[in-house]
Amino acid sequence: MERFFSQRARDVRRSVLRELLKFTQRPEIISFAGGTPDPGTFPWEELADIAAREIREDYARALQYSTTEGDTGLREELLKVVRADGIEAELDEIVITTASQQGLDLIARTLLDPGDVVYVELPTYLGAIQAFRAVGARLVGIPLEEDGMDLDALRERIAADKARGERAKFIYVIPDFQNPAGVRWSEGKRRELLGIAAEEDLLVVEDAPYRALRFAGGPIPSLKALDREDRVIFLFTLSKILAPGLRIAALIGSEGIVDKIVAMKQAADLCTPALTQALAREFLRRHDLEAHMEKIRACYREKRDRMLAALGRYMPGGVRWTEPEGGLFLWVTLPEGVDTERMFPKALERKVAYVIGAPFFVDGSGRNTMRLSFAIATPEEIEEGIRRLAEVVKEELAALSAPAQL
Numbered sequence: 001m002e003r004f005f006s007q008r009a010r011d012v013r014r015s016v017l018r019e020l021l022k023f024t025q026r027p028e029i030i031s032f033a034g035g036t037p038d039p040g041t042f043p044w045e046e047l048a049d050i051a052a053r054e055i056r057e058d059y060a061r062a063l064q065y066s067t068t069e070g071d072t073g074l075r076e077e078l079l080k081v082v083r084a085d086g087i088e089a090e091l092d093e094i095v096i097t098t099a100s101q102q103g104l105d106l107i108a109r110t111l112l113d114p115g116d117v118v119y120v121e122l123p124t125y126l127g128a129i130q131a132f133r134a135v136g137a138r139l140v141g142i143p144l145e146e147d148g149m150d151l152d153a154l155r156e157r158i159a160a161d162k163a164r165g166e167r168a169k170f171i172y173v174i175p176d177f178q179n180p181a182g183v184r185w186s187e188g189k190r191r192e193l194l195g196i197a198a199e200e201d202l203l204v205v206e207d208a209p210y211r212a213l214r215f216a217g218g219p220i221p222s223l224k225a226l227d228r229e230d231r232v233i234f235l236f237t238l239s240k241i242l243a244p245g246l247r248i249a250a251l252i253g254s255e256g257i258v259d260k261i262v263a264m265k266q267a268a269d270l271c272t273p274a275l276t277q278a279l280a281r282e283f284l285r286r287h288d289l290e291a292h293m294e295k296i297r298a299c300y301r302e303k304r305d306r307m308l309a310a311l312g313r314y315m316p317g318g319v320r321w322t323e324p325e326g327g328l329f330l331w332v333t334l335p336e337g338v339d340t341e342r343m344f345p346k347a348l349e350r351k352v353a354y355v356i357g358a359p360f361f362v363d364g365s366g367r368n369t370m371r372l373s374f375a376i377a378t379p380e381e382i383e384e385g386i387r388r389l390a391e392v393v394k395e396e397l398a399a400l401s402a403p404a405q406l
């Protein structure tokens with residue numbers, strides 16, 4: 001069989017996480033593992049009405065191929081949404097993608113050759129790691145601090161790479177309520193990153209699926225809104241604010257980049273489904289997105305508060321976690337020596353699940369970390385699940401500090 005696979009397919013691996021996630025779906029397990037939004041936030045009644053109407057009254061369009069760039073009406077609606085967030089963009093600078101994962105894949109195939117360097121946060125989004133590695137890119141991790149990437153470390157790394165004759169293509173970042181760490185970049189670091197990109201002639205890929213899910217803290221402009229040089233490629237998905245099943249997102253960049261991305265997309269899928277584009281377009285035309293998002297924010301704010309309170313109540317000393325002001329995740333760092341992958345079966349025995357941290361680190365570190373999603377579990381389950389998890393952590397710490405048996 002092996003001889004039939006391309007070199008690329010030989011190198012590609014199924015993610016460890018997908019394998020571990022299989023165990024977390026049993027109903028008796030309280031899972032903080034999934035990365036999915038709460039289905040209670042999906043506007044299913046509105047979408048059901050729109051679907052019925054679009055298919056009955058506009059089937060010739062809704063069930064037809066779309067253009068590769070995407071439905072013009074939807075692109076106009078999405079431009080209104082991002083313009084309200086400070087992003088100046090025109091119709092030829094936006095392409096609809098089959099959600100942002102396709103955006104990442106198209107960026108990888110449009111910009112990267114095997115061996116090309118990409119700077120990413122440590123930790124970063126697993127789907128981006130997979131998309132970039134699939135085309136043979138070399139990912140260089142730069143530590144993430146409480147207010148964004150360690151930009152001194154980035155500068156040093158760029159200088160060292162340049163000294164070896166290596167020049168990166170882009171920096172990939174998730175500046176708002178990052179997956180996995182829940183961190184939000186300060187405005188100062190955003191401006192500084194754009195400065196570095198300009199000095200070093202690099203592009204920036206800004207992935208912003210959680211940007212609209214801010215439930216605490218004041219507004220901070222996106223990199224794309226601050227970008228005066230057309231260096232930023234902005235990925236904006238409806239997965240976390242409407243529904244991931246639509247598979248609708250927009251990629252916004254300079255006309256030159258968008259043009260190439262469209263050509264690449266043609267080979268990938270010709271177009272994003274016209275039907276789900278119509279659902280998204282009509283939802284945005286007929287409903288108040290901001291009012292809908294307020295409901296979602298309230299839901300996640302309550303769950304985050306519950307998780308933070310439970311962590312404070314039950315976790316032993318030495319355990320640290322982030323306090324995200326938005327998004328779906330918080331990030332837990334256990335004392336050195338704890339291995340969250342080794343601990344995972346013990347958590348499952350106690351009927352609680354999390355995501356191990358190491359796969360999010362492109363340098364193989366982070367074995368003592370884990371990601372907890374507060375999106376899916378109910379507030380009561382969050383309380384009980386964190387209590388169980390804290391028991392597992394305490395046992396693990398006790399086992400580590402016990403003298404070795406003779």
Ligand SMILES: Cc1ncc(COP(=O)(O)O)c(C=O)c1O
Pocket residue numbers: 035098099100101102125127174179207209237238239244248249
């Ligand atoms: C940082 C980040 N980027 C991209 C995606 C992909 O989202 P989608 O393909 O549903 O738009 C996700 C999904 O969890 C994510 O967390």
